Structure formats: structure tokens, C-alpha cells
Amino acid sequence: MEIVRSHTVIPASARGAAIALGNFDGVHLGHRSVISNTVDIAAKLGAPSAVMTFDPHPRRYFQSGAEPFELTPGGRKARHIAALGVDVLFLIPFDEAFASISAESFANDVLFGAFGARHVVAGYNFVFGRGRSGDAAMLREAGKRNGFGVSVVSAVGGGDGSAYSSTAIRERLRAGRVRDAAGLLGRPWEIEGEVMHGDERGRQIGFPTANVNPGDYIMPLLGVYAVWVGIVDGDRTDWRRGVVNVGRRPTFDGEGVTVETNIFDFEGDLYGRTLRVAFADFVRPEMKFDGIDAIRAQIQDDCSAARAALDGIGAGAANAPPADAAVNAA
Numbered sequence: 001m002e003i004v005r006s007h008t009v010i011p012a013s014a015r016g017a018a019i020a021l022g023n024f025d026g027v028h029l030g031h032r033s034v035i036s037n038t039v040d041i042a043a044k045l046g047a048p049s050a051v052m053t054f055d056p057h058p059r060r061y062f063q064s065g066a067e068p069f070e071l072t073p074g075g076r077k078a079r080h081i082a083a084l085g086v087d088v089l090f091l092i093p094f095d096e097a098f099a100s101i102s103a104e105s106f107a108n109d110v111l112f113g114a115f116g117a118r119h120v121v122a123g124y125n126f127v128f129g130r131g132r133s134g135d136a137a138m139l140r141e142a143g144k145r146n147g148f149g150v151s152v153v154s155a156v157g158g159g160d161g162s163a164y165s166s167t168a169i170r171e172r173l174r175a176g177r178v179r180d181a182a183g184l185l186g187r188p189w190e191i192e193g194e195v196m197h198g199d200e201r202g203r204q205i206g207f208p209t210a211n212v213n214p215g216d217y218i219m220p221l222l223g224v225y226a227v228w229v230g231i232v233d234g235d236r237t238d239w240r241r242g243v244v245n246v247g248r249r250p251t252f253d254g255e256g257v258t259v260e261t262n263i264f265d266f267e268g269d270l271y272g273r274t275l276r277v278a279f280a281d282f283v284r285p286e287m288k289f290d291g292i293d294a295i296r297a298q299i300q301d302d303c304s305a306a307r308a309a310l311d312g313i314g315a316g317a318a319n320a321p322p323a324d325a326a327v328n329a330a
Contacts, residue, residue, distance in 0.1 A: 001073070001082040003089045006124040007098065008112050014088045017050035018042035019111070022126055027080035028069035029186045030123065030156040030164030032128075035084050037153055038121040043089070043169075047118045050088040051081050059233050060216070061094050071166055071173075071185075073216040076192050083323055090115075097163060103129025107142035110120070110289075112216055119149035120140040160186065176221030178279040188278035190322065191217045191259055193272045207299050209260040210270045212277055219257050220279065222247040222286040226306035228321040229263045230276035237276060239321045240266060243306035247286040262299075264307065280319045281309040 004014055020038040024031045035051055042049035055074040060066070072080065074091075081089055092098060101110065106129045111117045120139060128134040136152045143150040155163040162168065164184050173189060182188045193213040210223040210229075227244045230237040242263040248256065261277055283305045289295045313320055 001078065001089055001236070005091050005093060005187060007090070007092050008114055010114055010116075014048060014050065014123055015116040016089070016118050017048040017088060017115065018045060018121065019050045019115065019117050020086075021022050021052050021056055021120060021122045021128070024051065024077055024081070025057060025071075025166045026169055026185055026189070027077055027084075028071075028164050028169060029158075029185050032084060032186060033156045034121055034123050034153045035081065036084060037151060038119075039085050039118050041121065041149070041151065042150060045118050048087040049085070050090060051086050052090040052115075053077060053081075054092050054094040056094055056216075059092050059100070063101065068216045069170065069216075070216055070220050071189060071218060080187075081164055081307055102136025103131075103138055104142075105129070106134060107139060108146060112142070112146040112148060117148045121151045121153060124152055124154050151247075170218055173218060173220040176223060176282045176285070177256065178220065178225060178282055179319050179321060181279075186318060187322045188280055188319045189220075189232075190276050190278040191215075192232075192274065192276045193217075193259070195273050195275055197271060207262050207296075207303075209262050210275055212259040212261055212275050214257060214259045220246060221282075222257070224279040224283040224286075224302045224306075225279050226283055226309040227261065228278040228280055228310070229261055230278065230322070231263075231270070232274040232276060237322075240264065241307065241310050242266075243283070243303055244279075245286075246301075262303070264303070276322070278322055280313060281306075283309070301309065 002014060004011060018038050019043045020035045022034060039049040048292055057070055078089055111120060122136060122139060140150045157163045169181050169184050178189060191212060191214055193215050195210045197212050223246060225244050227242050228239050229242040230239050240263050242261055244259060244261045246259050259277060289298065
């Protein structure tokens with residue numbers, strides 16, 4: 001999948017595409033419906049299939065001081081979008097200049113003029129342009145004027161009748177319900193980040209951990225989780241089993257949230273490497289202990305519980321290890 005980071009300079013190979021529009025935070029099952037619809041339309045047109053999304057998320061641009069809320073910040077979406085067979089990802093920098101573009105100009109000058117869109121697909125609630133003044137009806141009118149097709153995808157929901165949404169997934173993560181979140185995403189929710197140097201307390205008590213930089217990801221309920229841990233090596237990810245503690249380490253008066261991952265039966269130096277921590281199941285909430293011995297005993301119990309949880313996940317389950325796809329930056 002080719003990645004283009006401009007709305008003004010478009011490679012010839014990416015022009016004339018069928019384009020899915022949206023923030024696609026999480027690339028959940030509702031988003032997949034929009035994107036898969038786009039891929040199908042592109043195939044019928046003999047055109048490239050594309051997704052246009054934004055970095056940073058517009059909400060983060062307008063509310064720069066807000067706590068992290070994103071399920072898949074910035075370019076982290078690329079892996080999940082590529083897995084859907086998309087040819088091009090337009091990862092557009094959302095800055096002051098882009099935020100000032102009117103809805104009319106976005107439809108006429110960006111989608112039609114710069115991108116030469118053959119067809120545009122959006123979810124039923126997609127809005128665009130300065131002041132969020134553009135909607136599906138405006139897209140349809142612009143399509144009629146400029147000669148590109150427009151499809152609007154209705155809400156897609158689960159068995160309980162509720163629509164898939166990034167907001168619903170955030171609510172489940174904040175409650176520690178990672179299996180339910182996986183059911184809405186169609187895969188485990190994950191944090192991807194570089195392994196940083198920590199205080200090595202885990203190593204000192206016999207359970208070495210990789211301290212993953214959480215960046216701008218939303219944080220789930222603080223506690224311990226059974227996880228799939230992906231060691232990234234270029235386009236390849238080596239998936240292993242493990243346990244993660246997401247917390248403030250209250251026993252040691254820790255400050256700030258840490259994501260400390262223990263990979264089962266693994267030896268090696270991971271500093272500076274990128275890990276993907278995919279949350280499979282909840283083990284327990286964050287706790288404070290009386291001392292090192294109590295911590296060591298609890299960690300042993302946590303590892304046993306995590307192993308049992310991972311052993312119980314069958315092939316094809318939503319919280320099974322994620323699939324991968326190659327992503328090439330351009």
C-alpha cells in the first residue's frame with residue numbers, strides 16, 4: 001500500500017481513485033464496511049482504491065490539551081487499512097491551512113481537482129470542511145457537478161442493534177472490557193510503540209519487562225492484561241504471548257502511566273525496537289502491595305492467569321493474534 005502525505009501533490013498512480021473518507025479511528029467493523037465498499041467500487045471502475053484520513057485527528061488539533069483518546073493515532077492506522085486490500089492511503093496533515101478549507105473547496109478543489117476522484121464513499125455521519133459544514137448531501141451535489149460518484153454507507157451494527165463506533169470502543173476499553181472491544185474492532189485493540197529504558201524494577205524481581213512508549217493512545221482501565229506481543233521487523237511481525245501491566249505502579253509511587261510488557265519464554269534485547277501489544281483479555285485491576293515478595297507472588301499468579309486466558313482463545317476469535325499486511329511509505 002502506497003502512503004501519500006499531501007492534499008496538493010498527488011502521484012499519478014494515486015489519481016482517479018475511489019476514495020473512502022473518514023477519521024477511521026480504530027478501523028473498526030463499521031469503518032471496514034466503508035473501506036470494503038470502496039475497494040469493491042474501485043475494482044468495478046478499474047481504478048485504484050484509496051482511503052483518506054487525517055493526522056493528527058482533527059479533535060486533537062482543535063483540543064490540543066485534551067487527554068489522549070485515540071484508538072490508533074496517526075499512521076498506526078496504516079497496518080489495519082492495508083490489510084483490507086487498499087492501494088493508497090492519503091494520510092493528510094491536519095494543520096491550520098487544511099482546517100481552513102471550506103466544505104465547497106474540499107469537495108471541488110481537493111477531491112475533484114487535486115485527487116481527480118472517480119468515486120467517493122463516506123459513512124452516514126461524515127462531516128467535512130471549515131466549521132464541519134459539509135455533509136453527505138453536499139458531497140452528492142459536488143459529485144453531480146464534477147462527475148464523480150458518491151456512496152453513503154449506512155450505520156453498521158452488532159447483534160444488540162447498536163452501531164459500531166469508536167466512542168463505544170473507547171467506553172469498553174476504559175472499563176477494561178478488551179474482549180468486547182475486540183468484538184467491535186474485529187481484532188484485538190493494540191498499542192504500538194518503541195521500547196524505552198525504564199527503572200528495571202521488573203528485572204530486579206525476576207520478571208523483566210519491556211516498557212512500551214504509549215504515545216497518544218487512549219489508556220484502558222489500569223491493570224493487568226493477557227496480551228499478544230508482536231515484535232516488529234520491517235514488514236514482518238513476530239507474535240508471541242505475554243502479560244502487560246498498564247498502570248502507575250502505586251507500590252513504588254510511580255508517576256504517569258506505563259505499559260510494561262513481559263513476553264513469555266523470551267530472552268533478548270528489545271531496547272529501541274517497536275512492539276505491538278494486542279490486548280486479548282483482562283486479568284485484574286491495578287493493586288497496591290505491601291512489598292516485593294507480595295508483588296512477586298502476584299506476578300506469578302498474573303502470568304498463570306494470562307497463559308490460561310490465551311490458551312482458551314480459539315482460531316478465528318476476535319481477540320486472536322492480529323493479521324499483518326505490508327505497508328510501504330511513499
